[in-house]
Amino acid sequence: MPTTAGPRRRADAERNIARIVSAARESLSSDPNASIDDIAKAAGVGRMTLYGHFRNRAELVEAALVDALRAGEEALSALDLTGDARDALTRLLDSSWSLVAESAALLTAAQGTLPAGRIRELHAAPAQRVEELIRRGQDEGVFRTDLPITWLVNVVHYVLQGAAEENRVERLETEEVAHVVIATTQSILAAPGASDRSRSRRREKP
Template sequence: MPATTGPRRRADAERNIARIVSAARSTLSADPNASVDDIAKAAGVGRMTLYGHFRTRADLVEAALADALRAGDQTLATVDLTGDPRQALARLLESSWSLVAESAALLTAAQEVLPAGRVRELHTAPAERVEELVRRGQRDGVFRTDLPITWLVGVVHYVLKGAAEENRAGRIKTADIAHLVTATVLPALTASTPAPHQPT
């Protein structure tokens, strides 16, 4: 049935790619140094099949990180960021830490094989969401303006990443992470003397 050979092969290829990327995400999240063989085994495909879609381990690591960030961005897009910027940031942090826990390990793998510029590019969307929220808080007078916004956004990222690493090491409990992250980030970003709300 020649008419269906092409579409069927494409469908099979797409399923293989999805399976490989999913396996790469889970395998690299557990071990950033996981080999191509480890990922192929987890995906249930042979090395030749894997290399037919991803020429190098770096290509596969990039695909896994991009997929994880894309899925995370879709999740965070549903978080209500309206109202008081401090409460909005708390909601965002509570939803972010588990996503960061996965992407932190993937990021470690990516930093070893990808150019720094490419890693930053992949993180553009998550960083922009936090940056816009911090800017709104600054305009409302509730977030500090005495430090560069890039530093404040970095603080959010570093605390989330640190919490994920502490959890992986077994030093803090999963149930405590949301509270610890929020209790650390909000005081760090909050203005010492919030400006009174200006009526519109």
């Protein structure tokens, strides 16, 4: 009997943790101010069970944000970002805005709970992907080079967050978000004359 009790307790604990983190993601995405009680209720567990795995709300918020970013990375890592940088950026934005919609609310919760340095650390991988894509576009001559790269990366993030918020408060329809995000970001990043050069190259092709 003792040989099976340990593994069973661990399995139960893992299921509880997964259920709590999932409930935290859902609750905090709907309401960044969701309380421990709200999350425990959504997870179908008691406060004592929740506190047995997470010592405080900050730990739970971080776990929810980490889990959301992990899921996003899994989805985006399989995305084809080869070829023309503008086309690759369009594919990235089209696939990532809905992920940002969830993480934006989680980020709001985290900003009132976690240190700024920890938040930047958690977002390092998504930011790196965008930065590499913008640098490639700059090398190709299609993205502007007159502004700091860190600012351009942040602008892309601001556009995504802003569109997610507009969608959340129903000022922007879900089916419109991807188009708005892509059109806005591409126009901001475009190098002067890039569209003219692109059209010229297309005309020159046999």
